[in-house]
Amino acid sequence: MAKLRGKALVAQSGGPTTVINSSLCGVVQECIRSDEIEAVYGGHNGILGVLIEDIFDITKETKMTIEGLKRAPSAAAGSCRYKLKSLKESRREYQRIVDVFKAHNIRYFFYIGGNDSMDTADKVATIAGENDYELRVMGVPKTIDNDLAETDHTPGYGSEVKYLATTVMESGRDTEALYTFDAATVVEAMGRNAGWIAAGAAVAHRTEEDAPHLVYVPEIPFSFRKFVKDVKETYKRLGRVVILAAEGLQDGRGNYITEQTGDFAKDAFGHVQLGGVAETLKSIIEKEVGIKCRYNKPGTAQRNAMHFASLTDVNEAYLVGAQAVREAVAGGSGFMITLIRESDHPYQVSTGRANLSVVANGEKFLPRDFMNESGNHITEKCRRYVLPLIRGEAPVTIGPDGLPEYVRFKRYPVEKKAGEFKI
Amino acid sequence: MAKLRGKALVAQSGGPTTVINSSLCGVVQECIRSDEIEAVYGGHNGILGVLIEDIFDITKETKMTIEGLKRAPSAAAGSCRYKLKSLKESRREYQRIVDVFKAHNIRYFFYIGGNDSMDTADKVATIAGENDYELRVMGVPKTIDNDLAETDHTPGYGSEVKYLATTVMESGRDTEALYTFDAATVVEAMGRNAGWIAAGAAVAHRTEEDAPHLVYVPEIPFSFRKFVKDVKETYKRLGRVVILAAEGLQDGRGNYITEQTGDFAKDAFGHVQLGGVAETLKSIIEKEVGIKCRYNKPGTAQRNAMHFASLTDVNEAYLVGAQAVREAVAGGSGFMITLIRESDHPYQVSTGRANLSVVANGEKFLPRDFMNESGNHITEKCRRYVLPLIRGEAPVTIGPDGLPEYVRFKRYPVEKKAGEFKI
Numbered sequence: 001m002a003k004l005r006g007k008a009l010v011a012q013s014g015g016p017t018t019v020i021n022s023s024l025c026g027v028v029q030e031c032i033r034s035d036e037i038e039a040v041y042g043g044h045n046g047i048l049g050v051l052i053e054d055i056f057d058i059t060k061e062t063k064m065t066i067e068g069l070k071r072a073p074s075a076a077a078g079s080c081r082y083k084l085k086s087l088k089e090s091r092r093e094y095q096r097i098v099d100v101f102k103a104h105n106i107r108y109f110f111y112i113g114g115n116d117s118m119d120t121a122d123k124v125a126t127i128a129g130e131n132d133y134e135l136r137v138m139g140v141p142k143t144i145d146n147d148l149a150e151t152d153h154t155p156g157y158g159s160e161v162k163y164l165a166t167t168v169m170e171s172g173r174d175t176e177a178l179y180t181f182d183a184a185t186v187v188e189a190m191g192r193n194a195g196w197i198a199a200g201a202a203v204a205h206r207t208e209e210d211a212p213h214l215v216y217v218p219e220i221p222f223s224f225r226k227f228v229k230d231v232k233e234t235y236k237r238l239g240r241v242v243i244l245a246a247e248g249l250q251d252g253r254g255n256y257i258t259e260q261t262g263d264f265a266k267d268a269f270g271h272v273q274l275g276g277v278a279e280t281l282k283s284i285i286e287k288e289v290g291i292k293c294r295y296n297k298p299g300t301a302q303r304n305a306m307h308f309a310s311l312t313d314v315n316e317a318y319l320v321g322a323q324a325v326r327e328a329v330a331g332g333s334g335f336m337i338t339l340i341r342e343s344d345h346p347y348q349v350s351t352g353r354a355n356l357s358v359v360a361n362g363e364k365f366l367p368r369d370f371m372n373e374s375g376n377h378i379t380e381k382c383r384r385y386v387l388p389l390i391r392g393e394a395p396v397t398i399g400p401d402g403l404p405e406y407v408r409f410k411r412y413p414v415e416k417k418a419g420e421f422k423i
Numbered sequence: 424m425a426k427l428r429g430k431a432l433v434a435q436s437g438g439p440t441t442v443i444n445s446s447l448c449g450v451v452q453e454c455i456r457s458d459e460i461e462a463v464y465g466g467h468n469g470i471l472g473v474l475i476e477d478i479f480d481i482t483k484e485t486k487m488t489i490e491g492l493k494r495a496p497s498a499a500a501g502s503c504r505y506k507l508k509s510l511k512e513s514r515r516e517y518q519r520i521v522d523v524f525k526a527h528n529i530r531y532f533f534y535i536g537g538n539d540s541m542d543t544a545d546k547v548a549t550i551a552g553e554n555d556y557e558l559r560v561m562g563v564p565k566t567i568d569n570d571l572a573e574t575d576h577t578p579g580y581g582s583e584v585k586y587l588a589t590t591v592m593e594s595g596r597d598t599e600a601l602y603t604f605d606a607a608t609v610v611e612a613m614g615r616n617a618g619w620i621a622a623g624a625a626v627a628h629r630t631e632e633d634a635p636h637l638v639y640v641p642e643i644p645f646s647f648r649k650f651v652k653d654v655k656e657t658y659k660r661l662g663r664v665v666i667l668a669a670e671g672l673q674d675g676r677g678n679y680i681t682e683q684t685g686d687f688a689k690d691a692f693g694h695v696q697l698g699g700v701a702e703t704l705k706s707i708i709e710k711e712v713g714i715k716c717r718y719n720k721p722g723t724a725q726r727n728a729m730h731f732a733s734l735t736d737v738n739e740a741y742l743v744g745a746q747a748v749r750e751a752v753a754g755g756s757g758f759m760i761t762l763i764r765e766s767d768h769p770y771q772v773s774t775g776r777a778n779l780s781v782v783a784n785g786e787k788f789l790p791r792d793f794m795n796e797s798g799n800h801i802t803e804k805c806r807r808y809v810l811p812l813i814r815g816e817a818p819v820t821i822g823p824d825g826l827p828e829y830v831r832f833k834r835y836p837v838e839k840k841a842g843e844f845k846i
Contacts, residue, residue, distance in 0.1 A: 012600070015597075015601070016596070016597050016600045016601060045603050048603060072596075073593050073596050073597075074593070074596035074597050074599065074600045075600035075601075076600075078599075078600050078602075078603075079600045079601050080601070080603050080604065081601070081603075081604040082603070162825055162826070165826055166730050166826055166827055167724045167728075169826060169827065169829070170496050170497070170724055170727035170728055170729060170730070170827075171722070171723050171724050171727060173439070173495075173496050173497035173727055173829065174438075174439050174496075174497050174723040174726065174727050175723070176497065176501075177435070177439045177497045177498035177499075177501055177502045178438070178439060178498075178502050178503070178504070179501075180468050180471060180501075180503050180504075180505070181503065181504040182723075185722075185723060187724075203824065203826070204826060206824070209831070279702075294722060294723055295720075295722060296720065296721060296722030296723055296724050297718075297719065297720045297722070298719060298721060298724065299594070299608075299717060299718060299719030299720070300594050300597040300598070300605075300608060300717055300719055301590045301593055301594050301610075301719050301721065303597065304593035304594060304596055304597050305590075305593055306593060307589050307593070307731050308730050308731060310825065387824050387825065390824070390825040390826070391824070391825040392825065393821060398816060400814075401626065401629070401810050401813070401814070402585055402733065402735075402810065402813040402814040402815065403585070403588055403589055403592060403626070403627060403813070404589055404592065404593075406592070406596065408632070
């Protein structure tokens with residue numbers, strides 16, 4: 001494969017994660033190590049920044065800032081939920097992206113995101129091809145949801161689970177101490193369609209005493225009657241009950257058990273915005289079981305908890321970022337880097353690659369045998385899958401004030417060259 | 424003062440904290456070091472355990488378990504919210520407590536709790552006196568709320584704030600990355616009447632960029648109109664806004680801005696149970712400001728977050744526990760140990776003591792000058808007060824599964840000797 005000299009652009013998309021910046025760091029440092037890549041630009045707020053040519057020069061940031069990305073949560077380059085549609089509907093935008101790349105001699109495009117982002121990256125590659133513009137496009141997997149096809153797991157998931165499991169464990173100790181008063185607690189996990197997060201965090205349940213005592217995921221239709229029975233039985237046995245529930249619990253007919261209405265009920269991708277599963281379950285427990293119930297909703301804290309991240313996850317996030325660059329420099333394009341689990345004992349992974357279009361159209365759900373027959377807790381199989389992903393601590397720098405210190409980009413702007421564009 | 428030989432009983436009360444077990448460890452280890460104290464018993468679930476003679480022998484636990492209390496969140500002996508009333512109304516219960524102590528030759532009573540617990544301890548001391556039963560009673564301060572009179576601050580507060588500030592900081596990075604979509608986030612802090620927690624966690628705001636951008640506390644009457652104006656101004660300036668709000672926000676007439684109704688609206692102490700401030704503010708922001716808003720409600724996770732506790736707090740919690748024993752053995756009774764701040768630079772504390780009855784009837788609110796004139800953020804004075812309390816990390820033991828390991832008591836039961844009692 002011929003060498004391709006030019007600049008690289010990297011962008012982040014979708015919901016932040018604790019380690020998406022570690023992937024960014026992998027991309028940037030590997031670009032810096034490469035002879036072919038002259039500079040690394042960042043798209044501010046994902047593809048939005050490319051469209052409006054809001055681009056900054058990451059190579060001008062200090063080495064310390066770039067290195068600090070390995071321990072900074074959320075998306076330092078900014079993220080977005082701007083949805084590009086089919087080639088037919090959004091051709092103007094895809095063309096614009098290629099035009100911006102051309103204007104800056106950007107020959108490498110690294111997009112860190114989930115399946116929607118892989119779809120965007122795939123279509124950008126197509127349009128570049130139609131334009132006879134040599135562009136190497138690589139996807140870097142990212143999502144706390146762990147629902148991407150073709151990869152054993154996704155960077156972001158391990159840290160999400162490590163933190164949430166710890167939160168459930170610690171909340172469980174509260175209920176254990178105060179069960180004579182607050183006998184039940186519901187912890188709400190993220191997870192719109194897939195139960196990976198709730199199931200993952202359920203590994204906190206090491207013994208019968210340990211929370212969570214009951215776990216509910218979107219893949220298994222939620223039955224109010226069954227739920228009340230589960231809670232009553234657990235309460236009878238232990239005198240308390242801690243429940244871990246995914247936000248996207250659904251009845252058997254594809255309806256979320258708690259749908260919001262109103263202006264902001266759907267996000268830009270058409271996904272229904274959820275909230276309120278914890279409140280709903282609390283209300284059921286108080287009414288139907290007759291015990292007082294609290295609820296905790298960690299919300300966005302759970303996907304940015306760098307102060308207690310998984311070192312395995314941080315390192316793998318870096319690996320997929322750096323590998324994307326290595327493969328692109330070697331001539332690869334149109335792939336997302338995947339993680340392949342080579343073995344559990346000792347835990348070993350290697351990287352592979354999957355066609356962007358295959359990832360874009362896939363969605364990976366929690367296997368049924370990761371949950372018990374009753375559908376209210378995880379199995380050993382699930383535990384074996386999850387545990388290697390949450391191992392290792394990644395201590396952060398603590399400032400003199402006792403709080404973590406996380407880097408920020410200065411964002412040195414790149415001069416605009418591609419003309420105006422209205423989005 | 425004559426030496427007093429006998430057993431000690433220690434109990435924990437009220438809402439758990441991250442470091443209440445560190446105080447328990449201080450009590451237990453100091454008792455073990457004392458020649459006068461023959462054994463340390465624990466009251467299971469606070470005063471409830473004493474009343475029903477559900478008592479266990481802590482001296483039979485392993486040294487490792489006892490030492491492990493320094494790094495275990497929540498209340499290992501169990502807690503309660505069982506409220507004893509005035510001497511007149513609850514004389515039968517106070518007498519029972521003294522009877523149980525007599526039956527076991529318990530001569531030292533250490534009660535770890537807040538002002539309600541200090542009230543209970545005070546009255547137990549009175550009844551023991553009336554019975555001519557020599558009993559030394561000491562209170563050990565505990566509450567995340569930091570609202571106890573007579574002490575510079577309370578153990579539990581520093582760890583609460585360190586964790587919540589970090590949570591707000593990390594949630595803030597999420598909003599910073601995704602502001603083109605989710606422009607606002609509300610984080611709900613505990614704090615029914617006092618704003619110490621919300622104000623404390625506001626130290627995460629180191630620069631204009633850093634969350635929280637707005638802070639609201641119960642001591643300052645909440646105005647919907649002012650709130651909307653604050654949010655609009657901040658959004659205009661930064662393009663995003665992260666709000667930290669205490670759960671107990673009130674209008675100027677003493678009404679919570681969100682009162683729950685229903686069966687569980689009040690706890691056993693007659694306190695109104697709160698929830699929903701975050702949802703309420705989210706709804707106001709979406710309707711009145713027209714930007715999408717998320718909310719995070721860490722709930723009980725915030726008071727049990729041992730995985731990111733303040734070492735200063737852990738150590739001070741131990742100190743007040745051990746000091747209570749030292750003072751009791753030296754003849755003291757009827758006091759709560761207090762923390763006296765000797766200096767900020769370097770931070771130094773000493774212990775003092777306050778009459779239990781004075782603490783019982785006091786409540787310490789956030790000083791007005793800890794908040795700015797506008798009532799929507801903290802002042803430097805507040806920051807200077809808070810920062811020393813959140814310094815230092817207290818790493819926990821991580822198991823082979825990547826999650827914290829926290830000890831539990833075996834709870835070796837003590838034989839009942841005091842006869843039946845109905846509560």
